[in-house]
Amino acid sequence: MESAACDGIRGLTSSGNKLNIISMKNYYMDNAATTPLSKEALEAMMPYLTDEFGNASTIYMPGQRAKSAVENSRRTIAATIGAKPSEIYFTSGGSESDNWALIGAFDKARSALRERGLPGHIITDKIEHHAVLNTCEYLESQGVEVTYLDVDPYGNVDPADVMAAIREDTILVSIMAANNEVGTIEPIKEIGEALSHHQEETGQKILFHTDAVQAYGHIPLDVSELNVDLMSSSAHKLNGPKGVGFLYMRRDITLPGFIHGGAQERGRRAGTENVPAIAGFARAAEIACGNIGIRVSRETEVRYHLIGRLLNEIPGAKLNGGKDSRLPNNVNVCFPGTDGETLLLLLNEQHIYASAGSACASGSLEPSHVLMAMGLSKDEAGSSLRLTISHDTSMEDVDYVADVLKQLVPRVRKI
Numbered sequence: 001m002e003s004a005a006c007d008g009i010r011g012l013t014s015s016g017n018k019l020n021i022i023s024m025k026n027y028y029m030d031n032a033a034t035t036p037l038s039k040e041a042l043e044a045m046m047p048y049l050t051d052e053f054g055n056a057s058t059i060y061m062p063g064q065r066a067k068s069a070v071e072n073s074r075r076t077i078a079a080t081i082g083a084k085p086s087e088i089y090f091t092s093g094g095s096e097s098d099n100w101a102l103i104g105a106f107d108k109a110r111s112a113l114r115e116r117g118l119p120g121h122i123i124t125d126k127i128e129h130h131a132v133l134n135t136c137e138y139l140e141s142q143g144v145e146v147t148y149l150d151v152d153p154y155g156n157v158d159p160a161d162v163m164a165a166i167r168e169d170t171i172l173v174s175i176m177a178a179n180n181e182v183g184t185i186e187p188i189k190e191i192g193e194a195l196s197h198h199q200e201e202t203g204q205k206i207l208f209h210t211d212a213v214q215a216y217g218h219i220p221l222d223v224s225e226l227n228v229d230l231m232s233s234s235a236h237k238l239n240g241p242k243g244v245g246f247l248y249m250r251r252d253i254t255l256p257g258f259i260h261g262g263a264q265e266r267g268r269r270a271g272t273e274n275v276p277a278i279a280g281f282a283r284a285a286e287i288a289c290g291n292i293g294i295r296v297s298r299e300t301e302v303r304y305h306l307i308g309r310l311l312n313e314i315p316g317a318k319l320n321g322g323k324d325s326r327l328p329n330n331v332n333v334c335f336p337g338t339d340g341e342t343l344l345l346l347l348n349e350q351h352i353y354a355s356a357g358s359a360c361a362s363g364s365l366e367p368s369h370v371l372m373a374m375g376l377s378k379d380e381a382g383s384s385l386r387l388t389i390s391h392d393t394s395m396e397d398v399d400y401v402a403d404v405l406k407q408l409v410p411r412v413r414k415i
Helices: 004-012 039-049 061-080 094-116 130-141 159-164 188-202 275-290 292-313 340-349 369-373 378-382 395-413
Strands: 088-091 121-125 145-149 170-174 207-211 230-234 245-249 330-334 358-361 364-367 384-388
Touching (some): 061 275, 088 094, 094 230, 159 188, 188 207, 378 384
Parallel strands (some): 207 230
Antiparallel strands (some): 330 384
16 A cells, blocks of 8 residues: 555656756765765775775785775774774774674673672763664673663753762663764763763763764864763764774773684684775774864854744744754754654655655654653654755755755645
8 A cells, every 4th residue: 555645746747746946966964974075085995995905914014005994094093082092993883883892891891790799880862873872782681780860851861960860780872973864973971071070079980981983073072171981883873884983992891702713803803804994994083073063053043044944934843953053063942733754755856865854764754762751742753854064065055955855845835
């Protein structure tokens, strides 16, 4: 059976209902999902996809050149967050890094917890990426207890709530640097400082992890200023290749190895290094972080322009998340009385590619857990769109998107 959304779309796109604007250009507005590989990153990768194919674990020259590329990349990435190269561990992406941080923290503490007869406790929040939430769910199946903190209507975690949740067996706090759906920038520095003071006063060391997959390359990050022990990131969110990321692990933190086998990544993450992807990641990070002030300023200006047009010109439109304390590339708007899935399909016909405030789960459309945690109703969550721009998105691009939505939203409301 075809959906009502499809029936509505046929009505909206019939000959009598064509939009009075048209463009054959593609408008990619889903950069929070993934970004296109930059020309510079591809150029950095090409030698290691062709002539320089050596295995970085071998001792002959091609292997040593590959090893040199990996270590140079490690130094480049470490410098972008104020870390030491030895604190950067390459992984397959953000999800693996999150898994390693959370599961590794528990494995590290397991023996001591068992001796004291304690289950172990983790503090996180309700709007984390599923890479963190589902890992917490797995750890709960292993006996760990997890506190899921509420957020305010803008998606902010209160540092006071973090501190109030601490128990004698708390081993880890995991709070994302910035939210992937609404772009809210969390008070990581304040939480890190509070946990540091807690350790000074009580002697209890609680590891602090932040999932920075959405934030890295989009806002300045310095691990020393943030007081984090562990940080996750992924290349494909900043014009790097898919399938590579890193876990920053502060030098005095020794989490157990996560993937067993060879001695790669100083014996903690086995597997032949993905040299082309690592080289591409480093080049993309170098560009994104090296120009971050310019990128933030430009994206913020375009973001404000798009938000202003949507809120001022489409009746009832409401911004999800705060207007200012959000990632410079993120716009998430609720259009009450519409269906996000229908809007997405209609936008696709106009060569506009975005995402909805809903995600397909087990074959059924479920409301966004982020928007629900922020207090939106199911209908509001289901009528929300996420539009995430890039440093290449122009004012003309977002004007076209706003013009299209200005016509589509009233029509969808009539379905």
